[in-house]
Amino acid sequence: MSIADALLDPVRAGRTAVAARAAILSEPGGRFVVEDVQLQQPRRDEVLVKVAGVGVCHTDVVCRGDFPVPLPIVLGHEGSGVVEAVGAGVTRVRPGDHVVLTFDSCGVCPNCARSTPSYCYNFMAENFGGVRVSDGSTPMSRKGDAVNARFFGQSSFASHLIAREQNTIVVSKAVPIELLGPLGCGIQTGAGSILNSLKVHQGDSVAIFGAGAVGLSAVMAAKIAGAAAIVVVEPNPSRRALALELGATAALDPTGDADVTASVKKAGPGGVSHALDTTGIPAVIGAALETLLPNGMLGLVGMPPPDASLPANILSMLVRGVGVKAYVEGDSDPEVFIPQLVQYHLDGRLPFDRLITRFSFDQINEAFDATTNGTAIKPVLIL
Structure with a gap:
């Protein structure tokens, strides 16, 4: 083995591999199988x-299904845990630290340089490629065969993972570490869309379409921001009730409502200054646009069908001067925002638990079933 190979692969260079267990997906739409694997140092x-x-x-559900990812792969991108070892060049993270793993980014493109890593020019390759972008390698193997294990720079459906310092965020040890993983994506997306992207302020009005984990995180963030009206549109009655408990001022059932837009405007009242769609459903997005007051803004974070188009009446938008923008990961700089979310939780203002x-962990397939059938808002696998 050459010196270059040794530097690239510490296990082949003689350093001990890490024994781990991982939930491996081997075919699109298949079930996960928890197996013994080996990780490089x-x-x-x-x-x-x-x-x-x-x-x-x-996103894990979508990537298990129709969204193309390399197979076999270990998914999972809302991991949290304790650091066991770091590379020689790591300075910000130490063994023993409690950390949340978040999305990966290149760290050097213009957007990363502006502290907007969620718009990294290399976002797709860094997060969906399954391998190290630098050389196409993976840190995980199964019986000597490579397993793609860099999903969102972490592949956290495993007992152990290899991440980059870039996407490893040190957090307070005052909160149970096993609960903090969703801050790396879902909670960060919902709360960030309100606080960072839409920049909701005291006295503003907000309509949130969909009350899953992202939508309910947005509700909590809108309350933190001091919004005067927080209107939630959600067909599930238990989620509407929870939205009201978490800070919504109105929770509307769109089922059988012939004019959801009118109902939101009535609850607004008169309309809302900000709206957030978490559903990705074109008809819902069209209705959300019409709820906006002049100079209002609609944020899009829901995953739409691949061929969906924006159902907008351009003249209606022009006369009101409203806008629409898609947001990625709540416009977050995770190194700053995730510790901020932890502090909100410690202060009792973000009860995401x-x-x-x-x-x-062995119930991973049941957890996915609960996600797809809606019986669980945010499943968390405990290892």
């Missing part, structure tokens, strides 16, 4: 984390 800029908990996100249903 962390490279210079990498971190080895023992996973304590990991959330199941809608109320969204969580716990599953054991």
Whole structure:
């Protein structure tokens, strides 16, 4: 083995591999199988984390199904745990730290340089490629065969993972670490869309379409922001009730409502200054646009069908001067925003734990079933 190969692959260079267990997806739409795997030791800029908990996100569901990812793969991108080892070049993270794993980014493109890593020019390759972008390698193997294990720079459906310092966020040890994983994506997206993207302020009015984990996180964030009206549109009655408990001023059932737009305007009252769609449903997005007051803004975070178009009446938008923008990961700089979310939780202002249903790691398929059938808002696998 050459010196270059040794630097690239510490396990082949003679350093001990890490024994781990991982939930491997081998075919689109298939079931996960928990198997024994081996992980390389962390490279210079990498971190080895023992996973304590990991959330199941809608993106995981989509990537298990129709969205193309390389197989076999370990999904999971809402991991949290304890650092066990770091590479020689890591300075911000230390063994023993409690950490949340979040999306990956290149760290050097113009948007990363502006502290907007969620719009990294290389976002798709860094997060959906399944391998290290630098050389196409993966840190995980199964019986000597490679397993794609860099999903969102972490692949956290595993007992251990290799992440980069770039997407490993140190957090307070005052909160149970196994619950914090969803801050890395779902909670960050919902809360960030309100606080960072739409920039809701005291006295503003907000309509939130969909009350899943992202939508309910947006409700809590709108309350933190001091919004005067927080209107939730959601067909599930238990989620409407929870939205009201978490800070919504009105929770509307769109089922059988012939004019959801009119109902939101009445609850607004008169309309809303900001709206957030978490559903990705074109008809819902069209209705949301019409709820906006002049100079209002609609944010899009829901995953639409691949061929969906924006159902907008351009003249209606022009006469009101309203806008619409898609947001990624709540416009977050995770190194700043995730610790801020933890502090909101410690202060009692972001009780995201109320969204969580716990599953054991071996129940990963049941957790996915609960996500798709709606019986759980935010499943978290506890390791």
